[in-house]
Amino acid sequence: MAWHRKVLRVNLTKGTCVAEAMNMEWADQYLGQRGLATKYFVEEVDAKVDPLSPENKIMFVTGPLTGTMASTGGRYSVVTKGPLTGAIACSNSGGYIGAEMRFAGWDMVIVEGKAAKPVYLHIENEKAELLPAEDFIWGKTVWETERLIKTKHQDPQMRVCSVGRPAEKGALFASVVNDLHRAAGRSGVGTVMGSKNLKAIAIRGTKGVGGVVNPKEFFTAVNAGKQVLKDNAVTGQGLPKYGTQVLMNILNEMGASPTRNHKDSVFEGASKISGEAMHEPRASDGKANLTTNQACFGCTIACGRISTIDPTHFTIKDKGGYLGNSGGLEYEAAWALGNANGVDDIDALTYVNQICNEDGLDPITLGSTIGAVMELYEMGVITKEEIGFECKFGDTKAMVKLAEMTCQSEGFGKIIGLGSKRLTAKYGHPELSMSCKGQEFPAYDGRALQGMGLAYATSNRGGCHLRGYTVASEVLGIPFKTDPKETNEKPELLKAFQDATAVVDSSGLCVFTTFAWGLPDIQPQIQAACEGDWSLDKLNLVGERIWNLEREFNLRAGFTAADDTLPPRFLVEGIKNGPMTGQKTRLDIMMPKYYEIRGWDKNGVPTADTKKRLGL
């Protein structure tokens, strides 16, 4: 078995780090990573727990293929109850730290309680200890934290994940950033870490990952998988060249690019901030925004962007830093900071994306919340006096300033740190929060793409594209083309995507492989690495089991069918411009069918038969 079968349990209240055996029965039922940690979480934590109380737990978890030669096998997830949503949160990240955790001999780290004073967790193979963070890294950014820890331990090969200043101050959408610019980004998992006075986890592992059950079959399956990724147009060419930003122009041209807080669905400035634009040389120094692409651990796709900001740009002038290369724009961040606010300045977006990495904020929720602020400002609900400056749609300087203020938890930035649901409610306009279950939608118009509308409404972690990416089918024709405007068959399509994604998220692999891979490509890799039966039928069942386990947690947490809904802008107003004009999300048609094929009653509760079938 590729597992070490070892879990590190850290109790911050008691200050203890204890090794325990992993529950292999649960690993057999839930595979690993997202599924396995969610099982641990629902067994150990009351669903009604206050996400920012010591009673909440936060789990850092790998999959069975994390740290192996399987392509993209470097993923890890952070599982907790999210403070932004109040729902189960599972945020996934690449980079190198997931593999490092496995190399140190651990499959999962469970953190519980709350430290009396700020600490960080230092892991060197079997040795794990809590060290003081006060007067050292507490109050520092993610970037400073990583540098200071590596310097103190005199170990440049260490891998670090940490939270920035907003997490310490309680901004509700703080992320956990690892390897400088990879993030477990959504639902405020970083805020939970900050609330526990846990600033960082620093890992050095030299033991490695062994125990692949059938090495010969493993390499055959892994090599076949790599060839499929290489030969596929999206994973072999589009993603390495343009990153996820390959989608910016495509979505905009079809009229499915939500703009200015979803008031419009076409953004006139999209081409200026697209993947193609990142290749264009700029006037000042003749360099393109994009320097190169970069891979996460083990990834043969390499969609990551490494970029520079124009050295003459106002955002970095006289700042002294930000002149070198760092993580560049991915599609969701470019969209949220750009289209959602009507801002088309690629350097401003690159800068704000960088400070989101530097200080650990989710750029999707940040951008979308600023979009709501801009709309409320134009309506006259929020005033210039309150913010300190003008704040209309398209105002680049306002967007940048608000982002900086949120990173620093200063002035109006503290209110933005609440996220759009609480912010719009505070100003009496909850209908203007473009979110579901408290989490903001990403970069695909859920009115133009019926499947995505249903995906947003039913996602177990609130508004999200990564729980069931029907964009693949509705836009790119993967694995087959469906009409985005059509509601027919969308519930079936979404359920299949949701269940398969739950498997990928539990394996240690990246969901971006699924542009090219189906479960039949992944199944032999898992089967060869792990003991026991990992047939396609079993994997499909595991995916569905994970989905229902998350659903049941959310129901116990207090969510009901009434929360499986979308803002009036989706259901009543509809799209006002572009090729998709008039489109609304037809949840009225799709939701009953979705509940039915999920085996849930009309209240969205899994029936006794469904639970029995899934062994819940």
Place this chain on the structure above:
Amino acid sequence: MLKSLQINPEKCTGCLQCEMACSYENEGVFNTAKSRIKVFEFHHEGRQVPYTCTQCAEAWCLQACPVDAIKLNHDTGAKIVLDDVCVGCKVCTIACPFGTVNYNHDTGKVMKCDLCGGDPECATACPTGAITYVDADWTGLDKMRLWAAKTDTQPRA
């Protein structure tokens, strides 16, 4: 034909497939900490550079070893550490000007690239062609071709 590893950092994405392949071949586990090839990230320059032993013709490590634990493989040109002879004195790690011989505290021996007996796993695993295994006498061939193309600038009749 004697072959040699050729590294083109421009093509490297930092995926570490080479490090995993190397450690699996030599240690039987995926373990980048025990890889004989290492990828260095120069973050602010946006560069990733794989680096390993170049198999010097006059190998300082081999010359320095007091117990003759480093031997030349005549077929591949690789300088190979004989684990049962090596006493872990680390003098070779000082002698090597490039830092590509390193001590392994788990075994008490030094480790370095041995070209996997003539079929280097790192080159096989590299998904982008940043690491290739080519004619040792013509490692410059691709670069020469590139520049040769640039010299042929006269318009055709």
